[in-house]
Amino acid sequence: MINKKLLLALVAGILSQTAMSQIEDRKGIIVKGAELVKVKDGFSFTEGPAVSRVGDVYFTDQPNDRIHVWNAISGEVSVFKENAGRSNGMYFKLDGTLISCADEQNQLWALDSKGNETVLVENFRGKKLNGPNDVWVRPKGGMYFTDPLYVRPYWEGIRGNELEQDGEHVYFLSEDGAEFFRVAEDLVKPNGIIGTPDGKYLYVADIGDSKTYRYEIREDGYLINKELFCEMGSDGMTIDNRGNVYLTGDGVTVFSSKGEKIAHIPVPAKWTANVTFAALDRKTLFITAMDAVYTLQMKTRGVW
Secondary structure (H helix, E strand, O other): OOHHHHHHHHHHHHHHHHHHHEEEEOOOOOOOOOOEEEEEOOOOOEEEEEEEEOOOOEEEEEHHHHHEOOOOOOOOOEEEEEEEOEEEEEEOOOOOOOOEEEEOOOOOEEEOOOEEEEEEOOOOEEEOOOOOOOEOOOOOOOEEEEEOOOHHHOOOOOOOOOOOOOOOOOEEEEEOOOOOOEEOOOOOOOOEEHHHHOOEEEEEEEOOOOOEEEEEEOOOOOOOEEEEEEOOOOOOEEOOOOOOEEEEEOOOEEOOOOOOEEEEEEEOOOOOOOEEEOOOOOOOEEEEEEOOOEEEOOOOOEOO
C-alpha cells in the first residue's frame, strides 16, 4: 500500500510537470527548468503588484481591503496597510511614493512609507470617477490611469452602480497635480496600462474589446498615433528590458515589441489579474491570481 504522503507528492510532481509542459517560450525568456512557485494563498482576490526600489512587491487583496508586502529576501508576506481604500492597481514613483487606485471612493491615492494616504484625485469635472483601476507613472513625472466601471458590493450607501462619467476612459495627472485631463475616450473598457521605460510609448488594454493599443506619448502628456498592438485585452500588464509586453487573464501571455505572441505561462487559477517583475535584479516574475500569488524565474529583466 503506497504511503499517502508519497502519493500526494507524486501527484503534485505530475501536476507540476504537466503545467510546465504547457508553458510556451519561443524566445527563451524563462529560465530553463524554472517552475511556477506558489508564494502564498488564502487571500480573497489578489491584484495590483508594484515593485519597490529594493525589489519588494506590494500587492492588494481588494475584497479584504488590505495591501500586503512580499519581502524579496526572506520571501515572507506581511500586511502593509489595513483600510486601504479597496486599492486595486498600484505603481511606485521613483521617490518611493506608492500610487494606488483606491476605488472604494473612486479616488487616486499617494501612500508614504508608513501607509499614510493623500488623495490625489477624487473627481473629474465635479463628478466621481467610475473606479480607477490601473496606473503607470511616467519616468519624467505625471501618471496615467484607467477608469472602467466594475460594480462593487461595497459601494452600497456610497454611490450608485451606474457610470459616473460619460464613458470609460484613460486619464493623465501631471506631476504637480495642476493638470488633469483625459487622453483616450474611444475605448470600450480600458483596464491594464504600462509604459516603456524611456517614456515614449504607452500600452493600454481595452479588455472590453479584446484589444491592446500602443500610443506615442507627447511631452505635454497627451497621446498620439494610436495603433493596434495585439488582438487581446488584459487585466494587469508589465514590460521587460527587451520590450516584451506581458498580458494577463488566462495565465500570462507575452508579446514581443512587434505584437508577436512569444510565450504563454499557465497559472493554476480561473483568472490571472496582474503581473510585475520583482527582486533586486528584477528577474523574478511576480503574479497575482485569484486567492494566491506566484513567482517564476526569468531570463528577461523588469524595468522602471
